[in-house]
Amino acid sequence: MSEIILKVENLKKEFLLSKDRKIKAVKGISFEVKRGEIFGFLGPNGAGKSTTISMITTQQEPTSGRIYIDEQSLLENPALARRKIGVVAQHNNLDRGLTARENLIYHAKYFGMDDSTANKRANEYLEKFGLKDRENDYVRGFSGGMAQRLKIARAIMHNPDILFLDEPTTGLDPSYRTVLWDQMLALNKEGTTIFLTTHYMEEPEQLCDRIAIVDQGELKAIGTVEELKNLIPTTNIISIKLANLDKGFVEKAKALPEVENATIQNDLLLLYMKHEHPDFNQILEWVKTLNTTLLNISLSTSTLDDVFIYLTGKEGINNGENK
Ligand SMILES: Nc1ncnc2c1ncn2[C@@H]1O[C@H](COP(=O)(O)OP(=O)(O)OP(=O)(O)O)[C@@H](O)[C@H]1O
Ligand SMILES: [Mg+2]
Structure with missing residues (x-):
């Protein structure tokens, strides 16, 4: 066989x-x-x-x-x-x-x-x-x-x-x-x-x-x-919830030295960080320059959903069980 x-x-x-x-x-x-x-x-x-x-x-x-x-x-x-x-x-x-x-x-x-x-x-x-x-x-x-x-x-x-x-x-x-x-x-x-x-x-x-x-x-x-998951440049993703999410923030985030890639998913700004244990203070300083209110910020490791978005540019359906 x-x-x-x-x-x-x-x-x-x-x-x-x-x-x-x-x-x-x-x-x-x-x-x-x-x-x-x-x-x-x-x-x-x-x-x-x-x-x-x-x-x-x-x-x-x-x-x-x-x-x-x-x-x-x-x-x-x-x-x-x-x-x-x-x-x-x-x-x-x-x-x-x-x-x-x-x-x-x-x-x-x-x-x-x-x-x-x-x-x-x-x-x-x-x-x-x-x-x-x-x-x-x-x-x-x-x-x-x-x-x-x-x-x-x-x-x-x-x-x-x-x-x-x-x-x-x-x-x-x-x-x-x-x-x-x-x-x-x-x-x-x-x-x-x-x-x-x-x-x-x-x-x-x-x-x-x-x-x-x-x-x-x-x-x-x-x-x-x-x-x-290893295809994604980093395994550390910072998700940021802001009172006003502007599409222009993605390009600004990509220009940050610590950030490998950035995208918007649902109403969150996701930053794919270059290194593990990213420096939150630096990101917080950057967020202050965006002139909007920070509602939440958290660190998560990548999921299959992130790989899917990275490769296809589109979202799969997530029941919210692994985010
Ligand atoms: N019999 C058909 N005649 C013409 N176009 C077709 C036919 N079957 C599929 N297609 C086209 O082929 C492409 C792929 O369709 P397919 O159904 O294989 O996608 P899928 O990945 O299964 O999508 P979904 O997630 O919506 O089920 C689509 O653009 C669709 O319109
Ligand atoms: Mg189908």
Whole structure:
């Protein structure tokens, strides 16, 4: 068995937007995912995440490039790859005219599962994802969160080797978010590789063995959380809250000798300091020259969110749990 479960080489996808307008949604991405990893694939809206997943999971053909699942070329043998893949797509692709239970059973049967195993697994997942009392209802009447839970259950019915989750927690309330992660960690312990895209920064920061950051169809960085954090010039960030935040303060801050970089995030002015243990007095003296009132000042170490902003210039979603 190869250590590499997924290999993507120079993958490209172009879309025709109108008669004479094309978009390069994915511009030659290459990366590998190791067997048993929890791999995060992060990027702002429109970065090309879902397009990449849809090519790897055989839902769309690449414009060019190569994909290997378990050393087998996906383009040459899509049926073989499909057996090894589970996917929770970003959009609702359940069969709305079937019941919840039928969605699970038909999926399992498609992959050749026998009746008794299919029923056993369907019972287990309907129970786990809180859908047992709705199992015989048509999916068309399901709420967004219920449909999302059923999509997750369906994706794992056939025991995939690698599971793709495209924004899986969107629409899930906090308790089902916990159920999802417990289930994913249990599957991962049994050997399932997890490929995750999300906008919630604390999920990959806590869960992922390695993370790729994409933006505008290009791979910006790949590595462990620690490796990515090391891409930021400093690990010490001073966040300053002011009564009036002027965009011009960013350029002024960048001119300070101790400051490596500066940016505005939410309503805070962030200073990326060159050295550890920065001199607060100097910064306080500087703040006085800005002719506004200082409301708060604090020192924090960098988070995955900071790396994301540094590489893409855009914010991820932070639940406020790690700031
Ligand atoms: N079928 C399509 N036809 C035309 N353009 C498309 C199509 N699918 C995606 N695109 C374009 O490709 C780009 C990448 O889209 P994609 O859905 O892969 O982004 P994403 O990273 O998943 O974003 P999000 O975080 O919003 O889910 C976008 O500019 C999008 O408009
Ligand atoms: Mg997407």
